[in-house]
Amino acid sequence: MQSEVPKAMLTEERRRWIVAALEREGKVVACELSRLLDVSEDTIRRDLRELAAEGRVQRVHGGALPAPRVSANYAVRATQATSTKTTLARAAAALVRQANVVLVDGGTTNVEIVRHFAPDLHATVVTNSPPVAIALADHPHIEVIVLGGRMFKPSRATVDSVTMEGVRGIRADVCFLGVCSVHPETGVSTLDFSEAHIKRAMVASSAEVVAVAFGEKLGTAAPYLVAPLAELTQLVTEASVSEEFLAPYRAAGVTVLQA
Known part of the structure; x- marks a missing residue:
C-alpha cells in the first residue's frame, strides 16, 4: 500500500481513497489504514461499515476485501x-x-x-x-x-x-x-x-x-x-x-x- 497519502481528507475523500487502495491491493487492513490516513481505528471501522452498507467493500475480520459486482436481475x-x-x-x-x-x-x-x-x-x-x-x-x-x-x-x-x-x-x-x-x-x-x-x-x-x-x-x-x-x-x-x-x-x- 502506498505510503504517501493526502492528509486531513474529508470523510468521502477518505472513503474513496480506501476503495481505490482496495482495488489496487486486493485487500485493506484497518490498522494500516489508521496509520496511513492518520485517523483512529474506530474511524476506519466506521468507514468500512458505511462502505459495506453501500456494497462497495466486503468487511472481514481486521479489514475488508473487494465486494462482488453482481446484478440482482x-x-x-x-x-x-x-x-x-x-x-x-x-x-x-x-x-x-x-x-x-x-x-x-x-x-x-x-x-x-x-x-x-x-x-x-x-x-x-x-x-x-x-x-x-x-x-x-x-x-x-x-x-x-x-x-x-x-x-x-x-x-x-x-x-x-x-x-x-x-x-x-x-x-x-x-x-x-x-x-x-x-x-x-x-x-x-x-x-x-x-x-x-x-x-x-x-x-x-x-x-x-x-x-x-x-x-x-x-x-x-x-x-x-x-x-x-x-x-x-x-x-x-x-x-x-x-x-x-x-x-x-x-x-x-x-x-x-x-x-
Missing part, C-alpha cells in the same frame, strides 16, 4: 458478456464425461454450459434450476432430474429444505457450482444465506467441483461462505487473467483452465 445477467460466457461455457462443458451424473447449480453461466453439452453425450443432470432443465429439454441422451422447493428469484433456482434433501440424496461425478465470488483466502462465497447452504451441500455431494467465473468475480468476497478454495477441483476463467493473479488459486490445489 437474472434477465440482465443473461444478456451480459455473452461472447465471453459462451467461450467459458464451451470449455467447461467439455469436462463432462459419458455416463456422468452431473449436478448443475443455478445461474446464467450454468445455463450456457449445458447448452454446449455434446449431442452424443449420455449423462444424467440433476439441477435446482428450471432454466437449466428447460435448456436440456430437447437433448436426445441426457436424463434431467429437477430438484423441487422454493425458488430464489435472483438465481431462478430452488433453495429450501426440499432442495437440500434432494441434493443430499445424490452422489454426483461433477458439480457446476454457480459462483458469485472466489477469493484465495475466503474461498467461495455468495450473497444469499439460503443459497449458500444449498451450494455447500452440492460441494459435499460431488466428487469434482467446477467453478466457472469471469475475472471480475475472482479476488472478491460475499457475506455467506460456501466452501474453502481447496474444495474446488477446477476453476474455468478468462484467458486475460494474469498468471500472477491466478497463482494463489493454483497453490491451493485448484486446476485452472483459461479459455
Whole structure:
C-alpha cells in the first residue's frame, strides 16, 4: 500500500481513497489504514461499515476485501458478456464425461454450459434450476432430474429444505457450482444465506467441483461462505487473467483452465 497519502481528507475523500487502495491491493487492513490516513481505528471501522452498507467493500475480520459486482436481475445477467460466457461455457462443458451424473447449480453461466453439452453425450443432470432443465429439454441422451422447493428469484433456482434433501440424496461425478465470488483466502462465497447452504451441500455431494467465473468475480468476497478454495477441483476463467493473479488459486490445489 502506498505510503504517501493526502492528509486531513474529508470523510468521502477518505472513503474513496480506501476503495481505490482496495482495488489496487486486493485487500485493506484497518490498522494500516489508521496509520496511513492518520485517523483512529474506530474511524476506519466506521468507514468500512458505511462502505459495506453501500456494497462497495466486503468487511472481514481486521479489514475488508473487494465486494462482488453482481446484478440482482437474472434477465440482465443473461444478456451480459455473452461472447465471453459462451467461450467459458464451451470449455467447461467439455469436462463432462459419458455416463456422468452431473449436478448443475443455478445461474446464467450454468445455463450456457449445458447448452454446449455434446449431442452424443449420455449423462444424467440433476439441477435446482428450471432454466437449466428447460435448456436440456430437447437433448436426445441426457436424463434431467429437477430438484423441487422454493425458488430464489435472483438465481431462478430452488433453495429450501426440499432442495437440500434432494441434493443430499445424490452422489454426483461433477458439480457446476454457480459462483458469485472466489477469493484465495475466503474461498467461495455468495450473497444469499439460503443459497449458500444449498451450494455447500452440492460441494459435499460431488466428487469434482467446477467453478466457472469471469475475472471480475475472482479476488472478491460475499457475506455467506460456501466452501474453502481447496474444495474446488477446477476453476474455468478468462484467458486475460494474469498468471500472477491466478497463482494463489493454483497453490491451493485448484486446476485452472483459461479459455
